[in-house]
Amino acid sequence: MQRKRLCRSFSATSSLLVFNVLAGLTAANAATLSPGVDVSLDFAQDYFNNVSGGAEHGSGSPSALHLTTTVDSRALQGSGNDVVHLDVLGLGGTSISARVGDLQGLDNNEATNTVRVFEAWYQHDFKAQGLSVRLGVQDYNALFDTLDSAGLFINSSFGLDPSVGQVGLSTFPESTLGGVMRWQNDAGIYVMGGVYDGTPGLAGHPYGTHVEWRQGDGTFINLEAGVQVSGDDGYKLGVGAWHRDGDFEDPKGNLRNSNQGLYFLGEKHFSSRYLGVPFSLFTQLGGADASRNTFDHYMGAGMTFSGLVPGRPDDTAGFGIARVHLSNAYRDVTAGSTQAETAYELTYQAVFGDHFSLQPDIQYIQSPGALSSVDDAWVVGARAEVTW
Template structure:
C-alpha cells in the first residue's frame, strides 16, 4: 500500500498551491460471482470469483482532481479452465492479485470545454464505454474484444497514459488518448504496480468522435499501436496493429430521460487487423429496460456478442469454427440501497472456436455490496 501513498503525495505536490484545498471521498465495493458451467465448455463445474474496488477521489479548487484506485481480484480462471471462451463470460475474471489500478490527476479548464488527465489510467473508463450495455456481465459488453485482445490499459492491469477531451458543444465531443503500449510487466502479472516506457514496446493511441441526440448517442473511434507485432502466418513482424469501432445507442420506448422506465438498445461493430490478431471483427447488440418489481429499480435485458476469428488464426488449427457467439439474459435488482443481486444466464456457442469444445451453458449469481451506502 505504500506505493499508493507515495503516488498520492506526488499528485498533491503537482497541483498548484491554490488548488490543494478540497475534499476527498472514499468508497469500497465488493463484487462476488458464483458461476456454474452446467453443460459443455472445457470442464463443467462451479467457480467463485470476487473483486474488491477501493477508490478515493480528491476534488480541489480551480478544476483540479486526483483519483486513486486499488483493485483486489480473487478466484479467476472461469473462462480459461471451465468455459474455454475467448470473450470472457465474467467481466471480473482475472489472475488473483492486488494491483494499483489508477493514480492520476485531472484538470478541467475554465468553461468546462477542455479536460486533461495524466497518470496511471484505465483506458476503458474513458474510451469504448458502452453506456447502454452496463447491465451485462460478459466482458465484450464492457470493451470490444477486437480491441481488448491487443492488451490495452484496461482491467485488470493499467499503464501510464494521458487523455484530453474537447467538448465542442452539448452534443459533440472529441477525445484523444495516448497510453503505454504494454501496460504492467507481462512476466509478473501479479505485480502491485509496474511502470515502464520503452521505444520497443511503443504506444497505444486512440481518438474518438461522439455525437449525442435525443434518446441516444453515436461514437466512432480509431485505435492503433506504434510497435511491430508478430504475424500469425509466421512471416516475421508487421506494423499496423490498429482497428476501428462504432457504437450506436438509442431509446426504443418511453421517455429518453426516464432512466427507470425507458427501454434502451445499442449496437456496436468493430474490426482489427486479422494478420496480427485472432479476432478480426466483432458485433454486439442488446436491449434492456425496467423489470417487474413493484418497488422499481430493477432492470432486465438480453444481449448478443459475436467475434469472428481471422483466417490466419483458424489455419493454425484445422476444424476451427469461424465465430464464437454469446447469448446473455440478465436481471438486476437492488435488495437494499447498498446491496444488489443479479442472476445471469449465458449460452456460448463454439467457445474459443475449438472443435473439441461443446456449447457451454453458464449460470451466474452476482452480488454487489457498496460499503459507502451501508
C-alpha cells in the first residue's frame, strides 16, 4: 500500500545543521537578543557504575544536550501571544541500563546516540479565555502526566509513568506531530487534550529526525483534567486517560488494533514553616489494559527537600520509589519472570552559581528486568549539568 506522508522526513544532516546554528546563537551575548527571544543550552553528562548485581558489573555514561530557541511575537512588536519553539537534541555516551538489565530505565538521558530536532511547535495563547493551542512536533510529557517535584530524579519512571510510556508515544528521545488544547481558570482548574501520531520515528532508522504520519501509524489521544495551584504551599492533582489505535502485537503475539489506560498524579508543596525547610511530596499511579501490555500498572512516590544543608538554599535532596508490575499476559510467555521491578532512588542536587549543578545519585533496583535469575542491583553515580 502506498504510504501517505503528511510531512517529509528530515535527514540527520539537516538536524546537525540546525544544531550548529543554535550553538552559534547560544554562544552570542544574550544581551544582544531582543525582547521575546530566548536561546538556551542545557548539557547533562552522567556517569553510573553497576557495582553489585544486575546483568553484569560495569559503567555507563549517557549524555544529552538541548539547544533551544523560543521566540514570541514581542520580537515583532506584538502581544507575546504567539510563540515558536525549537529544541535540537544531541545524545551520546554509553548505556548503563545494558549493564543492569532494568526495565524502567534508570537514566532518563539514555537513548540511541544521534542528533535530531526534538521539538518544533507553534503556540497561540488566548489569554483572556485561559486557553492555549499548540501545534507541531512536541513532547507529550512536557504537558501531560508530569510533576515538578518528580523532575529532580534521574530514573525515567519518575518523569513519565511507564504504563503510558510503554506504548511508544511522542516523547523522549523521539517526538512527533501533535496538537494540544489546554484551558485553565484563575482557580487553577485545568482541562487539556492532545492528539498525536501514534508511531514516532521511522522503523529501522533510529538516527536523525524523521517526522511523518504514515498510514498504519495509528493515533494517540490523551485527556487530562485537574487542579494546579502555584506558590510555596501549592499543589497539583490530575487524572488522565489515553487511547491508542493502530496495529500492534500484545505480549503473546496476538495482533491488536487498540490500547488504553488511566493515570493519576498528585503533589503537595510545603513552605519552610512546617519543618524549617521547604519540602514536597508526590505520588503517581498508572494502569493499562492487562491483556495487551507488558506493564499493567505502576506506582511511584517520593519526597524532596530544599536547603537541608545550611547556607545552601538552592540545593535539593530527594528519595523516591518506582514500582512497575508485569501483566499476566507477559509473564505467561516469559520464563523466570517475577511480578514486578522496583527502583529506589536517593539523590542530591548541589547547585553552584547560575549555570552548573552536580547531582550524586544512588539507585537500588530490585528484580532488574523482573527476572528471578538476576540479582538485585546497586548503581551509584552522578550527573553534572551545565545550563546557559
